[in-house]
Amino acid sequence: MNVGIVAQRDNPRAAALANEIRTHLDDEGVPTVVDETTAARLGTDAEGVPVDEMAGRDLVVSIGGDGTFLFAARGAGTTPIMGVNLGEVGFLNAVSPDVAVETVDGVVREIREGGGADTRSMHRLQARGDGWALPPAINEVAVLGPQRGHGQGVDLEVTVDGATYTDGHADGVLIATPTGSTAYNLSEDGPLVHPDVSGLIVTEMAGESEMPPLVVDIDSEVEVTVENSERAVVVGDGRTSEAVTPPATVTLERAEKPVRVAGPPLDFFAGLGKLD
Numbered sequence: 001m002n003v004g005i006v007a008q009r010d011n012p013r014a015a016a017l018a019n020e021i022r023t024h025l026d027d028e029g030v031p032t033v034v035d036e037t038t039a040a041r042l043g044t045d046a047e048g049v050p051v052d053e054m055a056g057r058d059l060v061v062s063i064g065g066d067g068t069f070l071f072a073a074r075g076a077g078t079t080p081i082m083g084v085n086l087g088e089v090g091f092l093n094a095v096s097p098d099v100a101v102e103t104v105d106g107v108v109r110e111i112r113e114g115g116g117a118d119t120r121s122m123h124r125l126q127a128r129g130d131g132w133a134l135p136p137a138i139n140e141v142a143v144l145g146p147q148r149g150h151g152q153g154v155d156l157e158v159t160v161d162g163a164t165y166t167d168g169h170a171d172g173v174l175i176a177t178p179t180g181s182t183a184y185n186l187s188e189d190g191p192l193v194h195p196d197v198s199g200l201i202v203t204e205m206a207g208e209s210e211m212p213p214l215v216v217d218i219d220s221e222v223e224v225t226v227e228n229s230e231r232a233v234v235v236g237d238g239r240t241s242e243a244v245t246p247p248a249t250v251t252l253e254r255a256e257k258p259v260r261v262a263g264p265p266l267d268f269f270a271g272l273g274k275l276d
Contacts, residue, residue, distance in 0.1 A: 001112060002031045003104070004049070004057040004079075006072035007038040008064025014086055015041045017063050017097055022046060024101050030108055033057070051075035058111050059262060061104055066092045066183070070138055070237050073259050080117045080262035082107060091182045092138075094266040107262050117262040122195070123177050123218060124255035127234055129244055136255035137236035139180030143224045143250050144172035146231050148206070154246065155228040158202060160216050170207035172232075175200055175222055175252045182271070184238070191215065195268060200254070222252040 003025055007014035019042050022032045032047075039048025054060045055077035062072035065087030073081055083093030084100045095103050110117045124136035134141070145154030153171040157164060166173075176185040181193040181201055190203035190213045198218040204211050216222070226232040226246045234250050235241045244250070 001108070002033070002057045003108065004054040004060040004076070005032060005034045005038070006051055006054065006060065006062050006064075006068060006075070007035065008068040008086060009037050011064060011086065012041075013097075014038075014063045014068075017084065017086075017100060018042075018061075019044070019046070021061060021063075021101055021104050024105065025108065028105070028108070055079050059104075059107060059117060061100075062093065063097075063100070064093075066090060069093055070239065073138055074135060076259075078257050078260055080107075080119045080260045082261070082263040091266065091268070091271045092179070094261075094264050103263055119260040119262050120265065121258035122179050122261055123198070123258050125175060125177055125200070125236075125252060126255040127175075127236060127242075127250055127252050129234070129242065129248060129250050132242050134234060134236040134240050134242055136257070137180075137240075138177065138259055139183045139237050140174055140176035140185055141237075141250075141252055142172055142174045142184065142205075142235045143226065144205075144233050144235065145170075145226070145229050146233075148172075153206065153229075154226050154232055157225045157227075158204070159223045159225075160202070160214070160220050165202060165214055166204055166207060166209055166211040168207060168209040170209075171205040173207075173224055174203040174205055175224075176203065177201075180237075182275070185213075186275075189213070192272070195266070200252075218254050220253070223249055224252070225249045 007018040036048040054075040060076040069092040085093035127141040157167040178193040203213040
Protein backbone atom coordinates (compact mmCIF):
# COMPACT_ATOMS: atom_id res chain seq x y z
CA MET A 1 0.00 0.00 0.00
CA ASN A 2 1.45 3.35 -1.04
CA VAL A 3 -0.16 6.77 -1.52
CA GLY A 4 1.07 9.64 -3.68
CA ILE A 5 0.16 13.24 -2.87
CA VAL A 6 0.33 16.16 -5.32
CA ALA A 7 -0.21 19.66 -3.90
CA GLN A 8 -0.82 22.87 -5.81
CA ARG A 9 2.42 24.69 -6.49
CA ASP A 10 3.08 27.88 -4.50
CA ASN A 11 0.06 27.30 -2.26
CA PRO A 12 1.06 27.07 1.44
CA ARG A 13 -2.41 25.82 2.38
CA ALA A 14 -2.13 22.94 -0.09
CA ALA A 15 1.34 22.02 1.17
CA ALA A 16 0.17 22.10 4.79
CA LEU A 17 -2.78 19.82 4.02
CA ALA A 18 -0.49 17.47 2.09
CA ASN A 19 1.72 17.24 5.16
CA GLU A 20 -1.29 16.63 7.42
CA ILE A 21 -2.49 13.76 5.21
CA ARG A 22 1.04 12.36 4.94
CA THR A 23 1.56 12.46 8.71
CA HIS A 24 -1.78 10.76 9.37
CA LEU A 25 -1.07 7.97 6.87
CA ASP A 26 2.44 7.47 8.26
CA ASP A 27 0.89 7.02 11.70
CA GLU A 28 -1.41 4.39 10.18
CA GLY A 29 1.54 2.54 8.66
CA VAL A 30 0.82 3.63 5.09
CA PRO A 31 3.90 4.77 3.13
CA THR A 32 3.49 8.04 1.21
CA VAL A 33 5.34 10.12 -1.33
CA VAL A 34 4.72 13.72 -2.34
CA ASP A 35 5.61 15.55 -5.52
CA GLU A 36 9.11 17.01 -5.62
CA THR A 37 7.99 20.64 -5.31
CA THR A 38 5.93 19.91 -2.21
CA ALA A 39 8.78 17.90 -0.66
CA ALA A 40 11.12 20.88 -1.11
CA ARG A 41 8.58 23.22 0.51
CA LEU A 42 7.94 20.94 3.49
CA GLY A 43 11.64 20.59 4.21
CA THR A 44 11.01 17.45 6.29
CA ASP A 45 11.66 13.77 5.77
CA ALA A 46 8.91 13.67 3.13
CA GLU A 47 9.96 11.62 0.12
CA GLY A 48 9.59 13.58 -3.12
CA VAL A 49 9.16 11.99 -6.55
CA PRO A 50 8.31 13.39 -10.00
CA VAL A 51 4.58 13.50 -10.70
CA ASP A 52 5.17 11.22 -13.70
CA GLU A 53 6.14 8.46 -11.24
CA MET A 54 2.85 8.57 -9.31
CA ALA A 55 1.36 5.81 -11.49
CA GLY A 56 3.02 3.12 -9.37
CA ARG A 57 0.98 4.01 -6.26
CA ASP A 58 -2.30 2.56 -5.03
CA LEU A 59 -3.92 6.00 -4.72
CA VAL A 60 -3.01 9.55 -5.75
CA VAL A 61 -4.43 12.54 -3.85
CA SER A 62 -4.56 15.88 -5.66
CA ILE A 63 -4.82 19.01 -3.49
CA GLY A 64 -5.68 22.31 -5.20
CA GLY A 65 -7.83 23.40 -8.11
CA ASP A 66 -8.83 21.71 -11.34
CA GLY A 67 -5.44 22.51 -12.87
CA THR A 68 -3.68 20.55 -10.14
CA PHE A 69 -6.04 17.63 -10.71
CA LEU A 70 -5.25 17.60 -14.45
CA PHE A 71 -1.54 17.74 -13.70
CA ALA A 72 -1.73 14.91 -11.17
CA ALA A 73 -3.99 12.77 -13.35
CA ARG A 74 -1.42 12.70 -16.15
CA GLY A 75 1.11 11.25 -13.74
CA ALA A 76 -1.39 8.89 -12.11
CA GLY A 77 -2.18 6.98 -15.29
CA THR A 78 -4.77 4.36 -14.34
CA THR A 79 -4.11 4.68 -10.60
CA PRO A 80 -7.23 5.97 -8.77
CA ILE A 81 -7.05 9.69 -8.05
CA MET A 82 -8.97 11.67 -5.44
CA GLY A 83 -9.25 15.47 -5.68
CA VAL A 84 -9.36 17.83 -2.69
CA ASN A 85 -10.77 21.18 -3.74
CA LEU A 86 -8.97 24.39 -2.74
CA GLY A 87 -10.28 26.28 -5.78
CA GLU A 88 -13.39 28.40 -6.11
CA VAL A 89 -15.37 26.17 -8.49
CA GLY A 90 -13.76 22.74 -8.66
CA PHE A 91 -15.49 20.56 -11.23
CA LEU A 92 -12.89 17.82 -10.82
CA ASN A 93 -12.32 17.85 -7.06
CA ALA A 94 -15.14 16.47 -4.95
CA VAL A 95 -13.61 16.55 -1.46
CA SER A 96 -13.70 19.52 0.91
CA PRO A 97 -10.42 20.23 2.73
CA ASP A 98 -12.30 20.03 6.04
CA VAL A 99 -12.88 16.30 5.55
CA ALA A 100 -9.83 15.49 3.42
CA VAL A 101 -7.94 13.44 6.01
CA GLU A 102 -10.90 11.27 6.96
CA THR A 103 -11.94 10.81 3.33
CA VAL A 104 -8.45 9.69 2.31
CA ASP A 105 -8.41 7.40 5.32
CA GLY A 106 -11.70 5.82 4.20
CA VAL A 107 -10.45 5.19 0.65
CA VAL A 108 -7.21 3.69 2.00
CA ARG A 109 -9.28 1.37 4.18
CA GLU A 110 -11.28 0.32 1.10
CA ILE A 111 -8.10 -0.56 -0.73
CA ARG A 112 -6.60 -2.44 2.21
CA GLU A 113 -9.71 -4.43 3.05
CA GLY A 114 -11.26 -4.90 -0.37
CA GLY A 115 -8.25 -5.06 -2.64
CA GLY A 116 -9.09 -1.82 -4.43
CA ALA A 117 -10.98 1.44 -4.23
CA ASP A 118 -14.45 1.97 -5.61
CA THR A 119 -13.96 4.26 -8.59
CA ARG A 120 -15.84 5.94 -11.40
CA SER A 121 -14.39 6.65 -14.82
CA MET A 122 -13.81 9.90 -16.68
CA HIS A 123 -13.12 9.64 -20.41
CA ARG A 124 -9.91 10.98 -21.88
CA LEU A 125 -9.47 12.30 -25.42
CA GLN A 126 -6.66 11.17 -27.71
CA ALA A 127 -5.34 13.46 -30.46
CA ARG A 128 -2.91 12.16 -33.09
CA GLY A 129 -1.55 13.02 -36.49
CA ASP A 130 1.15 12.00 -38.93
CA GLY A 131 3.95 10.68 -36.73
CA TRP A 132 2.80 12.22 -33.45
CA ALA A 133 0.29 11.84 -30.62
CA LEU A 134 -0.47 14.07 -27.65
CA PRO A 135 -0.85 12.65 -24.14
CA PRO A 136 -4.56 11.93 -23.57
CA ALA A 137 -6.53 15.02 -22.48
CA ILE A 138 -9.17 15.03 -19.74
CA ASN A 139 -10.92 18.29 -20.64
CA GLU A 140 -10.38 19.16 -24.29
CA VAL A 141 -8.21 19.37 -27.37
CA ALA A 142 -8.12 22.59 -29.40
CA VAL A 143 -6.98 22.76 -33.02
CA LEU A 144 -6.04 26.39 -33.66
CA GLY A 145 -4.77 28.62 -36.40
CA PRO A 146 -1.65 30.75 -35.83
CA GLN A 147 -3.59 33.67 -34.37
CA ARG A 148 -7.14 34.45 -33.33
CA GLY A 149 -9.18 37.42 -34.55
CA HIS A 150 -10.66 38.94 -37.69
CA GLY A 151 -8.67 38.03 -40.80
CA GLN A 152 -6.71 35.36 -38.92
CA GLY A 153 -7.54 31.73 -38.19
CA VAL A 154 -7.36 28.82 -40.59
CA ASP A 155 -9.40 26.97 -43.19
CA LEU A 156 -10.66 23.73 -41.74
CA GLU A 157 -12.96 20.80 -42.34
CA VAL A 158 -14.39 18.84 -39.44
CA THR A 159 -15.81 15.36 -40.05
CA VAL A 160 -17.52 12.96 -37.66
CA ASP A 161 -17.18 9.31 -38.67
CA GLY A 162 -16.46 10.49 -42.21
CA ALA A 163 -19.44 12.87 -42.53
CA THR A 164 -18.73 16.61 -42.78
CA TYR A 165 -19.92 18.72 -39.83
CA THR A 166 -18.42 22.03 -40.93
CA ASP A 167 -16.14 23.27 -43.70
CA GLY A 168 -14.87 26.85 -43.82
CA HIS A 169 -12.75 29.46 -42.06
CA ALA A 170 -12.53 29.69 -38.26
CA ASP A 171 -10.18 30.54 -35.43
CA GLY A 172 -10.14 26.84 -34.68
CA VAL A 173 -12.23 23.99 -33.33
CA LEU A 174 -12.53 22.56 -29.83
CA ILE A 175 -13.28 18.92 -29.04
CA ALA A 176 -14.18 18.39 -25.38
CA THR A 177 -15.22 15.61 -23.04
CA PRO A 178 -18.30 16.09 -20.85
CA THR A 179 -15.92 16.70 -17.95
CA GLY A 180 -14.36 19.52 -19.96
CA SER A 181 -17.65 21.09 -20.98
CA THR A 182 -17.43 23.51 -18.03
CA ALA A 183 -13.96 24.77 -18.95
CA TYR A 184 -12.56 26.12 -22.25
CA ASN A 185 -15.59 24.75 -24.09
CA LEU A 186 -17.98 26.89 -22.04
CA SER A 187 -15.93 30.03 -22.70
CA GLU A 188 -16.34 29.36 -26.45
CA ASP A 189 -20.14 29.15 -26.07
CA GLY A 190 -20.16 25.38 -26.11
CA PRO A 191 -22.90 23.52 -24.21
CA LEU A 192 -22.81 22.30 -20.64
CA VAL A 193 -22.93 18.51 -20.65
CA HIS A 194 -23.48 16.40 -17.55
CA PRO A 195 -20.39 14.27 -16.77
CA ASP A 196 -22.45 11.07 -16.85
CA VAL A 197 -23.22 11.58 -20.56
CA SER A 198 -21.06 9.45 -22.86
CA GLY A 199 -20.28 11.87 -25.64
CA LEU A 200 -17.80 14.26 -27.22
CA ILE A 201 -18.51 17.95 -27.81
CA VAL A 202 -17.43 19.66 -31.03
CA THR A 203 -17.41 23.48 -30.83
CA GLU A 204 -16.31 25.64 -33.74
CA MET A 205 -14.43 28.74 -32.61
CA ALA A 206 -15.54 31.96 -34.34
CA GLY A 207 -16.40 30.12 -37.53
CA GLU A 208 -17.61 32.06 -40.57
CA SER A 209 -20.25 29.38 -41.15
CA GLU A 210 -21.53 29.81 -37.55
CA MET A 211 -22.28 26.15 -37.03
CA PRO A 212 -23.82 25.39 -33.62
CA PRO A 213 -21.92 23.13 -31.19
CA LEU A 214 -22.45 19.41 -31.67
CA VAL A 215 -22.51 16.50 -29.21
CA VAL A 216 -21.63 13.14 -30.74
CA ASP A 217 -21.29 9.59 -29.46
CA ILE A 218 -18.26 8.90 -27.26
CA ASP A 219 -17.00 6.32 -29.76
CA SER A 220 -17.12 8.70 -32.71
CA GLU A 221 -13.97 9.55 -34.63
CA VAL A 222 -13.57 13.27 -35.25
CA GLU A 223 -11.12 14.47 -37.90
CA VAL A 224 -10.00 18.07 -38.29
CA THR A 225 -8.20 18.98 -41.51
CA VAL A 226 -6.44 22.37 -41.54
CA GLU A 227 -5.37 24.17 -44.72
CA ASN A 228 -4.30 27.55 -46.14
CA SER A 229 -2.13 28.64 -43.23
CA GLU A 230 1.57 28.63 -42.56
CA ARG A 231 1.08 26.77 -39.32
CA ALA A 232 -1.44 25.46 -36.83
CA VAL A 233 -1.23 24.03 -33.33
CA VAL A 234 -2.99 21.25 -31.44
CA VAL A 235 -3.30 21.86 -27.68
CA GLY A 236 -4.40 19.34 -25.05
CA ASP A 237 -5.81 20.60 -21.74
CA GLY A 238 -3.92 23.87 -22.23
CA ARG A 239 -0.68 22.11 -21.23
CA THR A 240 0.62 19.94 -24.07
CA SER A 241 0.89 20.98 -27.71
CA GLU A 242 1.99 19.87 -31.16
CA ALA A 243 2.74 22.26 -34.03
CA VAL A 244 1.50 21.05 -37.42
CA THR A 245 2.11 22.36 -40.92
CA PRO A 246 -1.04 22.57 -43.09
CA PRO A 247 -2.38 20.79 -44.95
CA ALA A 248 -2.64 18.38 -42.04
CA THR A 249 -5.28 16.16 -40.47
CA VAL A 250 -5.77 15.69 -36.74
CA THR A 251 -7.69 12.62 -35.56
CA LEU A 252 -9.50 12.73 -32.22
CA GLU A 253 -11.15 9.84 -30.42
CA ARG A 254 -11.75 8.43 -26.99
CA ALA A 255 -8.51 7.31 -25.35
CA GLU A 256 -8.20 3.66 -24.45
CA LYS A 257 -7.67 4.22 -20.71
CA PRO A 258 -9.94 6.55 -18.67
CA VAL A 259 -9.15 8.42 -15.49
CA ARG A 260 -10.21 6.44 -12.41
CA VAL A 261 -11.62 8.74 -9.72
CA ALA A 262 -11.87 7.62 -6.09
CA GLY A 263 -13.80 9.15 -3.23
CA PRO A 264 -17.29 10.67 -3.09
CA PRO A 265 -19.10 11.69 -6.29
CA LEU A 266 -18.92 15.29 -7.43
CA ASP A 267 -22.01 17.47 -7.00
CA PHE A 268 -22.11 18.80 -10.58
CA PHE A 269 -25.05 21.15 -10.02
CA ALA A 270 -23.48 22.70 -6.92
CA GLY A 271 -20.46 23.53 -9.06
CA LEU A 272 -22.66 25.20 -11.65
CA GLY A 273 -23.92 27.58 -8.98
CA LYS A 274 -20.38 28.95 -8.59
CA LEU A 275 -19.96 29.88 -12.25
CA ASP A 276 -20.03 33.58 -13.16
